[in-house]
Amino acid sequence: MKQQDGMMWALVKDKADVGLTMKRVPIPKVGTNDVKIKILKTAICGTDVHIWQWNKWAQHTIDIGRVVGHEYVGVIEEAGPGARGFKPGDFVSGEGHITCGKCRNCKEGHKENCRNAEGVGVNRDGAFAEYLVIPYVNVWPCSPDIPQEMYAIFDPFGNATHTALSYNVLGEDVLITGAGPIGCMAAAIVRFAGARHVVVTDFNPYRLDMAKKLGATTVVDLNHEKLEDVMNRIGMEEGFDVGLEMSGSATALNQMIHDMKHGGNIALLGLQDPDTPVDLETVIFNGLNLKGIYGRKVWDTWYKMTTMLQAGLDIAPIITHHFDIRDYKKGFEAMISGQSGKVILDWTHLYDEGETK
Numbered sequence: 348m349k350q351q352d353g354m355m356w357a358l359v360k361d362k363a364d365v366g367l368t369m370k371r372v373p374i375p376k377v378g379t380n381d382v383k384i385k386i387l388k389t390a391i392c393g394t395d396v397h398i399w400q401w402n403k404w405a406q407h408t409i410d411i412g413r414v415v416g417h418e419y420v421g422v423i424e425e426a427g428p429g430a431r432g433f434k435p436g437d438f439v440s441g442e443g444h445i446t447c448g449k450c451r452n453c454k455e456g457h458k459e460n461c462r463n464a465e466g467v468g469v470n471r472d473g474a475f476a477e478y479l480v481i482p483y484v485n486v487w488p489c490s491p492d493i494p495q496e497m498y499a500i501f502d503p504f505g506n507a508t509h510t511a512l513s514y515n516v517l518g519e520d521v522l523i524t525g526a527g528p529i530g531c532m533a534a535a536i537v538r539f540a541g542a543r544h545v546v547v548t549d550f551n552p553y554r555l556d557m558a559k560k561l562g563a564t565t566v567v568d569l570n571h572e573k574l575e576d577v578m579n580r581i582g583m584e585e586g587f588d589v590g591l592e593m594s595g596s597a598t599a600l601n602q603m604i605h606d607m608k609h610g611g612n613i614a615l616l617g618l619q620d621p622d623t624p625v626d627l628e629t630v631i632f633n634g635l636n637l638k639g640i641y642g643r644k645v646w647d648t649w650y651k652m653t654t655m656l657q658a659g660l661d662i663a664p665i666i667t668h669h670f671d672i673r674d675y676k677k678g679f680e681a682m683i684s685g686q687s688g689k690v691i692l693d694w695t696h697l698y699d700e701g702e703t704k
């Protein structure tokens with residue numbers, strides 16, 4: 348089959364069941380204000396795993412036939428006439444929330460709180476494909492002094508950055524509940540930003556090791572240790588100044604609420620169930636601040652990610668696996684096993700070996 352047929356390879360949610368299917372779909376059309384990005388590398392998100400597993404959220408969110416994926420780096424192949432500042436050959440990544448530009452928050456420059464945001468690879472076709480078309484206002488240029496592969500994880504790195512930089516952490520004690528890739532990257536960021544104790548809790552020893560590699564000063568394996576015992580051991584008396592909840596576990600959230608200093612600040616990224624019981628009595632009596640985090644600030648977060656990497660922040664160890672896209676099933680297996688950090692899928696061999704020609 349020839350590319351001139353207007354078709355491309357893509358990973359598609361092809362049926363209402365577990366898994367994804369590699370199949371031919373039409374190459375998306377480029378509008379006036381769009382760019383067409385040839386995808387080089389993608390990374391698998393927890394969201395993609397939910398879509399793969401076809402959980403409840405996926406069932407009521409994802410349309411059958413959807414091209415999934417939203418973490419990527421690529422090269423612009425075509426730029427619409429309105430796509431100012433971008434041209435073919437530019438290496439880019441992109442913000443995965445397509446915002447409306449019309450609501451109050453968009454107009455005031457708070458796109459992260461757009462009330463009409465659409466997710467790439469969720470509500471519209473995504474990046475696990477040979478080509479992705481998005482509005483040029485969602486495109487972020489790669490800097491030549493940052494390894495290109497890092498841009499494939501700028502989306503989750505951005506979640507980590509947005510959460511980690513929600514509050515001032517200089518000289519503060521930070522608790523991170525959940526040592527998934529975003530929790531581990533957040534550990535690296537708050538340490539880089541000058542936190543004193545960076546304590547990460549989880550039940551998964553592999554991920555706790557990863558947190559340690561990324562910059563946690565203390566990790567707590569909740570199978571064997573109590574957080575309070577560890578706090579005593581490291582000489583913490585008044586509780587954590589900042590809490591970053593990354594696990595989505597109600598138990599973790601309530602433990603965090605109990606172990607904060609009075610007046611402490613909590614940022615919530617891990618997705619909790621709508622009916623999660625929360626100890627609001629303690630929140631009120633201890634004067635805690637709780638803040639929900641969604642996505643990334645555009646472009647504040649992207650700018651900070653770029654400049655922190657240029658200033659020496661090292662999050663490279665979070666990438667633990669590489670697979671050719673033709674082995675995408677192995678990539679999803681690695682993610683689902685819990686024995687991985689970020690998993691990169693490389694699309695370039697698809698072009699090298701003429702599979703698309």
Ligand SMILES: [Zn+2]
Nearest residue numbers: 447450453461
């Ligand atoms: Zn909006």
